[in-house]
Amino acid sequence: MKKSTVFRYLFLAIFNSFVVYSIPLTITFESWFLLSLILLISLLVNIVYFSDRFLPMKWILPGMIFLISFVVFPAVYNTFVSFTNWSTGHILTKSQVVNILESRTFTPEDQQGIEFDLYVFQDTNLEFYYLADIDDQNILFGKAVTFENINDSNFAVHEPSLIQNGDIIPPSGFNLLTGKDQIANSTTLQELSLVIDENTRAQLFKISVFGASTGLLSSTSQLYTFDESSDSITNNSTNTICMAEVDNFVCDGEEIDPGWRVFVGFDNYQKLFSNQRIRGPLSLVTKWTFQFAFVTVLLAFSVGLFLSLVLNKENLKFQRIYRAIFILPYAIPAFVSVLVWKGLLNPDYGVINTWLSPLYEMLEIEPIQWLKTKESARSAVLLVNTWLGFPYMFLITTGALQSIPKNLIEAARVDGASSLQTFWRIVFPLLMVSISPLLIGSFAFNFNNFTLIFLLSGGGPPVIGSEVAVGWTDILISFSYKLAISGGRGNLFGLASTVSIIIFALVLLISAISFRYTKRLERIYGNI
Amino acid sequence: MTFIKNVCMYIQKGEYMKNNKSRFIVILLMLSMVAVACGGDTAEEVVETPEVTEAPQETLAAPATTAPPPEVIVVWAEEKVATALDPLVGAYEAAAGVDVEVVVYDFGAIRTDVQTAGPAGEGPDVFLGAHDWVGELAANGVIQPINLSSVSADLFEVGINAFSYDGMSYGFPYATEAIAMYYNADLTDGVPASWDDVKAACDAAGTELCVGAPGGGGGADAYHNHPFVASAGGYVFKISGGFDPNDVGLDNANALVSAEYLDSLVKDGVVASTDYSGSMSAFQEGRSLFWMTGPWARNDASAVNYNVGLIPAFGDSPATPFVGVRGAMVSSFSEKKLLAESFILDFFATVEVQEAMYNSDPRLPATKSLFAIVEAADPVAAAFAASASNGIPMPNIPEMGSVWGPFGDALLIIRDQAYGTNEETGVTVNSATDAMKLAAEQIRTAIAGG
Amino acid sequence: MEISKFNNWFKEFGWRHLVALIFVVFAIYPILYVLTNSFADFANLTNSKLIPDSLTLKHYKLLSGNPLVPYSDWLYNTYKISIIAAFFNVFLGTLAAYAFSRLQFKGRRASLLTLVIVQMFPSFLAFVAIYLLFFQISDVIPIMGLGTHFGLILVYLGGSIGFNSWLIKGFMDTISPSLDEAAKVDGASEFQIFSKIIAPLTRPILIVIFVITFIGIYSDYILAAIFLKDKNLWTVAVGINTVFVDDFNADWGVIAASSVIAATPIAMLFIFFQKQITGGLTAGSVKG
Numbered sequence A: 001m002k003k004s005t006v007f008r009y010l011f012l013a014i015f016n017s018f019v020v021y022s023i024p025l026t027i028t029f030e031s032w033f034l035l036s037l038i039l040l041i042s043l044l045v046n047i048v049y050f051s052d053r054f055l056p057m058k059w060i061l062p063g064m065i066f067l068i069s070f071v072v073f074p075a076v077y078n079t080f081v082s083f084t085n086w087s088t089g090h091i092l093t094k095s096q097v098v099n100i101l102e103s104r105t106f107t108p109e110d111q112q113g114i115e116f117d118l119y120v121f122q123d124t125n126l127e128f129y130y131l132a133d134i135d136d137q138n139i140l141f142g143k144a145v146t147f148e149n150i151n152d153s154n155f156a157v158h159e160p161s162l163i164q165n166g167d168i169i170p171p172s173g174f175n176l177l178t179g180k181d182q183i184a185n186s187t188t189l190q191e192l193s194l195v196i197d198e199n200t201r202a203q204l205f206k207i208s209v210f211g212a213s214t215g216l217l218s219s220t221s222q223l224y225t226f227d228e229s230s231d232s233i234t235n236n237s238t239n240t241i242c243m244a245e246v247d248n249f250v251c252d253g254e255e256i257d258p259g260w261r262v263f264v265g266f267d268n269y270q271k272l273f274s275n276q277r278i279r280g281p282l283s284l285v286t287k288w289t290f291q292f293a294f295v296t297v298l299l300a301f302s303v304g305l306f307l308s309l310v311l312n313k314e315n316l317k318f319q320r321i322y323r324a325i326f327i328l329p330y331a332i333p334a335f336v337s338v339l340v341w342k343g344l345l346n347p348d349y350g351v352i353n354t355w356l357s358p359l360y361e362m363l364e365i366e367p368i369q370w371l372k373t374k375e376s377a378r379s380a381v382l383l384v385n386t387w388l389g390f391p392y393m394f395l396i397t398t399g400a401l402q403s404i405p406k407n408l409i410e411a412a413r414v415d416g417a418s419s420l421q422t423f424w425r426i427v428f429p430l431l432m433v434s435i436s437p438l439l440i441g442s443f444a445f446n447f448n449n450f451t452l453i454f455l456l457s458g459g460g461p462p463v464i465g466s467e468v469a470v471g472w473t474d475i476l477i478s479f480s481y482k483l484a485i486s487g488g489r490g491n492l493f494g495l496a497s498t499v500s501i502i503i504f505a506l507v508l509l510i511s512a513i514s515f516r517y518t519k520r521l522e523r524i525y526g527n528i
Numbered sequence B: 001m002t003f004i005k006n007v008c009m010y011i012q013k014g015e016y017m018k019n020n021k022s023r024f025i026v027i028l029l030m031l032s033m034v035a036v037a038c039g040g041d042t043a044e045e046v047v048e049t050p051e052v053t054e055a056p057q058e059t060l061a062a063p064a065t066t067a068p069p070p071e072v073i074v075v076w077a078e079e080k081v082a083t084a085l086d087p088l089v090g091a092y093e094a095a096a097g098v099d100v101e102v103v104v105y106d107f108g109a110i111r112t113d114v115q116t117a118g119p120a121g122e123g124p125d126v127f128l129g130a131h132d133w134v135g136e137l138a139a140n141g142v143i144q145p146i147n148l149s150s151v152s153a154d155l156f157e158v159g160i161n162a163f164s165y166d167g168m169s170y171g172f173p174y175a176t177e178a179i180a181m182y183y184n185a186d187l188t189d190g191v192p193a194s195w196d197d198v199k200a201a202c203d204a205a206g207t208e209l210c211v212g213a214p215g216g217g218g219g220a221d222a223y224h225n226h227p228f229v230a231s232a233g234g235y236v237f238k239i240s241g242g243f244d245p246n247d248v249g250l251d252n253a254n255a256l257v258s259a260e261y262l263d264s265l266v267k268d269g270v271v272a273s274t275d276y277s278g279s280m281s282a283f284q285e286g287r288s289l290f291w292m293t294g295p296w297a298r299n300d301a302s303a304v305n306y307n308v309g310l311i312p313a314f315g316d317s318p319a320t321p322f323v324g325v326r327g328a329m330v331s332s333f334s335e336k337k338l339l340a341e342s343f344i345l346d347f348f349a350t351v352e353v354q355e356a357m358y359n360s361d362p363r364l365p366a367t368k369s370l371f372a373i374v375e376a377a378d379p380v381a382a383a384f385a386a387s388a389s390n391g392i393p394m395p396n397i398p399e400m401g402s403v404w405g406p407f408g409d410a411l412l413i414i415r416d417q418a419y420g421t422n423e424e425t426g427v428t429v430n431s432a433t434d435a436m437k438l439a440a441e442q443i444r445t446a447i448a449g450g
Numbered sequence C: 001m002e003i004s005k006f007n008n009w010f011k012e013f014g015w016r017h018l019v020a021l022i023f024v025v026f027a028i029y030p031i032l033y034v035l036t037n038s039f040a041d042f043a044n045l046t047n048s049k050l051i052p053d054s055l056t057l058k059h060y061k062l063l064s065g066n067p068l069v070p071y072s073d074w075l076y077n078t079y080k081i082s083i084i085a086a087f088f089n090v091f092l093g094t095l096a097a098y099a100f101s102r103l104q105f106k107g108r109r110a111s112l113l114t115l116v117i118v119q120m121f122p123s124f125l126a127f128v129a130i131y132l133l134f135f136q137i138s139d140v141i142p143i144m145g146l147g148t149h150f151g152l153i154l155v156y157l158g159g160s161i162g163f164n165s166w167l168i169k170g171f172m173d174t175i176s177p178s179l180d181e182a183a184k185v186d187g188a189s190e191f192q193i194f195s196k197i198i199a200p201l202t203r204p205i206l207i208v209i210f211v212i213t214f215i216g217i218y219s220d221y222i223l224a225a226i227f228l229k230d231k232n233l234w235t236v237a238v239g240i241n242t243v244f245v246d247d248f249n250a251d252w253g254v255i256a257a258s259s260v261i262a263a264t265p266i267a268m269l270f271i272f273f274q275k276q277i278t279g280g281l282t283a284g285s286v287k288g
Helices: A003-028 A032-050 A055-082 A094-102 A147-152 A179-184 A267-274 A276-311 A319-326 A334-345 A351-363 A374-401 A406-414 A419-447 A450-456 A476-485 A493-525 B002-013 B020-059 B079-096 B107-117 B131-139 B157-162 B195-205 B222-230 B253-267 B276-284 B295-301 B337-348 B351-360 B368-377 B379-390 B398-415 B432-447 C002-037 C058-065 C071-102 C108-118 C126-140 C149-159 C163-173 C177-185 C190-201 C203-218 C222-227 C236-244 C252-278
Strands: A115-122 A128-135 A138-146 A192-195 A200-206 A213-219 A224-227 A232-235 A240-245 A248-251 A254-256 B072-077 B099-104 B126-130 B172-178 B180-184 B209-212 B235-240 B242-249 B288-293 B306-309 B322-331
Touching: A003 A032, A003 C126, A032 A055, A032 C126, A055 A493, A055 C071, A055 C108, A055 C126, A055 C149, A094 A224, A115 A179, A115 A200, A128 A192, A128 A200, A138 A147, A147 A192, A179 B079, A200 B337, A232 A248, A267 A276, A267 A493, A276 A319, A276 A374, A276 A419, A276 A476, A276 C002, A319 A374, A319 C002, A319 C252, A334 A351, A334 A374, A334 A450, A334 B276, A334 C002, A334 C252, A374 A419, A374 A450, A374 C002, A374 C163, A374 C203, A374 C252, A406 A419, A419 A493, A419 C108, A419 C163, A450 A476, A476 A493, A493 C108, B072 B079, B072 B107, B072 B337, B079 B099, B079 B337, B079 B351, B107 B126, B107 B131, B107 C126, B126 B131, B126 B337, B131 B157, B131 B322, B131 B398, B157 B172, B157 B322, B172 B337, B172 B351, B172 B379, B180 B295, B180 B379, B195 B209, B195 B253, B195 B288, B209 B276, B222 B235, B222 B253, B222 B398, B235 B398, B242 B398, B242 B432, B253 B398, B253 B432, B276 B288, B276 B295, B288 B295, B295 B379, B306 B379, B322 B337, B351 B368, B368 B379, B398 B432, C002 C252, C058 C071, C058 C252, C071 C108, C071 C149, C071 C163, C071 C190, C071 C203, C071 C236, C071 C252, C108 C163, C126 C149, C126 C222, C149 C222, C163 C203, C177 C190, C190 C203, C203 C252, C222 C236, C236 C252
Parallel strands: B072 B099, B072 B126, B209 B288
Antiparallel strands: A115 A128, A115 A213, A128 A138, A138 A192, A192 A200, A200 A213, A224 A232, A232 A240, A240 A248, A248 A254, B126 B322, B172 B322, B180 B288, B180 B306, B235 B242
8 A cells, every 4th residue: 555545544534533523513603604614625625535536636626625715605605695685784683683672671761860879689599689779768679680580579678777877788698799799790690680660670780899889770671572473573662563574673664773684686786787876987987997907907017028028138237136126016015105106196296297397398288186187097096006016917927938948939039030029929929828817817806906096096086976976096896885885874785795796797707708818829829 | 542553554454445435434434433533522522511601500509619710801992092901901800800801903993893793792892983883883783872871970072972873872982083273383373263364374474385184185085174064054964862864964055155165265275285195294394384184193293393273263153173082882792791881881981091091092081080181281182172172073873974975075176176067967066066066965865775 | 349349238238227227216216205204203105305304213113122012023923924825825826736737637727717717706795704704713623713823824825726826837838748757657656746847847936926925915904904813913014004003194104114124025035036936947848
């Protein structure tokens, strides 16, 4: 038996014991996301590594596990959200909402703001008793009971003897709890109340470790009671029944916050396509998004490739220094360098206008008001993004150039081709075979380059007189962000997720077309 | 150990390799054995875990010889507050017998993370946040009302109002802030009382720019420009009890007059077309006489010899900046709400803690007792407080999300004089009035659910 | 004579220097602002002046000796995480690339395409999803849960195959198959061919990808901020953003100083690595 086989089985044994170990845990913690992920991955691992049939998968799977966990899973989650009403006021599950509503108490108006010292005792059975020092006529003592036992409990009795000259005298067999003791028992105490009469109870609301704790009065009934059979809640302070309607309980036509998450099918998609107000700006934004992503890739790639060609020359002095400098823009955090660019672009004192001023004078034109007009803002965005993006292209092309066989180039030279001809006929096509997917990736990245737009122009300047607030440099992702946070009543995550699905569809379409083109390239120049 | 040896020997012999099926079975067997060997103990522990946590109740009958582990309060706080709290919580921990775990958080991230972590059962008990999150957080059901009555006498009205939503209090306010007017004390003696006199002051000082205020220069900023529209009767939302999302007053007669006045200030060169960083460098380099911004910028402003005054009045109406308030809130997913509330009211609200926080991050105090201490020692803080006392809290209702974009854009158009016509919609915006009307319309449609 | 000599030099080298210098100015001018502001008493990255009025070392001092700002820890964490994550990124990407380049199987192109396209999904809620997932991981497997460098590194491996693999595959394709056939005849296993022949020959592109991934992880803020809650475990990006950036104002002097401190080793590293990238391939190893 080969060593590698032993290794393989050992690995699988460890892996599977790990899986077996974690499955009961995920069930205990009700971690369903994780459980399904673990099951999926262990299934894949066992199938691939036990059998000899899936040789290529043996090489691909390690990376794929992470791809599934941290790229595919979020994408699936995102898709799932796009079919829900997830938005401000609807982020919880229905049972969470019922819990929150049922935990609310209310205080009848005439008792509001009555606040008093509350003392906690414990008897020998370690049961809790409260003493509420409301006023001289009401020094009430009794057993503290949980909400379920309120109706069975005796009313608290007036026991003035327990307070003498401001000192608390615990009845015999009872222990007065200090603030520290109360805090140690706070999770129990917060569920307890002292029943004063049929309608009123006293509850602890502030434990003080430096003085007396404080209590408040509230009604013996909770504010809302949920009735499962009729799927409604009753407001006990006003005695109204509030039915569950879609994603909220509704009392007298008024929705009660919070609501809950539900599936809404294709509602979000429909909303997006049927809304006239969004549709107008959407076409404008889509057009610019394409222009922006395309031109940005073109510029960054041209500059990067040009520079790597210029430096790809043996015995060129300072070559290393040049190269190190060219990757510097990549090494500075974007939020820092974009701000510097904002300063450079400042129309009044920025360096760019200072340098351009001879040109302005020569052409007798007004200085460009950078970032304040449509054209200048768009050019600025492209300029800054080229600066941010060319080092990446420079690095990639420098690396990829090394794979181009030198003897091919020499052969072309011998055949009398000029260096330009050699470049366009041999170097460039070969380069494109390995680089074009990255260009497509870069296109996709810039298609969604929220950070740059957000930092540099914020999407502005505003498009004057449009139906919704939108700017000339807004791209789809920044526009949908604006839509998502300004959705009438707060955030519309469902709608935003829908936009991202549509963006993905667009990207997919473009990629399909581009990859078709690269396939042709590969057929001609590649070795597939 | 012998078990593993046996397994290894078995593998080395390779006998099970004769056919695929038997190989698979053997491996499976081996695995489950290894799994039992490696995972068995821990799996059992898990099953036991619930018993362990419930154990204290059973042992209650017996005299408590071993103290139960202390309760833990998890607090999410921004860095500067956390720094101030760190040395102080020890005293409370000792007195209360709890562990206070202060997690340092990026301030903005708290808003989103409490809404994700809370419902998943992983959130904090207490967290710090801005008052304008309250509507969203309350509508989402992630914060718990708290009872401020025991401390309200010491709190400024504006702070209490800021954290009220739907008739309930949702946070203990600990700091407020509002913008005022910085001036270059080497070049002028103070801020004119009225905007009508600002131009003369700048002409006398001879600076290149007059008032630098964020919200121009291509960078929309409704927050800083609120006084320009809302000081003399304009408003974002009508205040009646709470903020009324159905009454938008950005295009009422008073707001339009104010906006036109801002337009004339811009045309006269009084209010420069600057964004935040532009207004900052202009003030630092002495190119502008005034800078309209908040107390956070004091360190940046100290590049020149500065002082602070009220924002000039609009006619008889004092300028009303937006007031931002920060406070401590209780998560509705906390299992220790009583403890969390007690922590805030009994510890966090004390003047010692408040003062330590002020020293670490000098925003305006929200408590009267601390303000009394600060006011005497720091005239600049007093100037900011005076400005805030004229202001109104930023609306805390979730509908505010629909306001920032259109409102900021309209003001940007006025500040940059970027009027024009939209060829696609045919809408013309040729004046401040047009800009404000359009913005108000966009806001109303968005709130109506369009 | 002299002139024609210069002309020749210019044709061969000079113009390259000229072009390079122009772009050096383009690349470096904005960075000079970051550099000078790191020494400015009142730093403001949008200053009209490149050289500030008063110079100071206070920002660097704040980052080197302040107990409240454990900057050296952050720097260490950042390097640790970036190096480990970038290494495994390259490793996993190379494994996958080997399969796509050297093994014949059906749907090869389609599966590679799928891997690449999946990476383009603009998940609006990716961070929420990852956050939720890691709550559960924290319960079940605490050593790779939230708050750990281990978990963060795992998330960074999500992008290890896809674009990287494509690039590496393209490079591998240019290595002559005769090499591995020869090795096979000598009895080398698939893994030996990979580790002894193909991977070393792919070195230039592997280093490029390492550098790119390293910088990407190095400057990541959002994921790291979700993960790391303990001040001593923060990365530089998280620490700087949490401590020195607020709603409106930010301590640009410190941020500039930190950017300089963080960027310098990257430039150094790159100077060091260049030979590996452009050193050329072993003669004869490339098919032609």
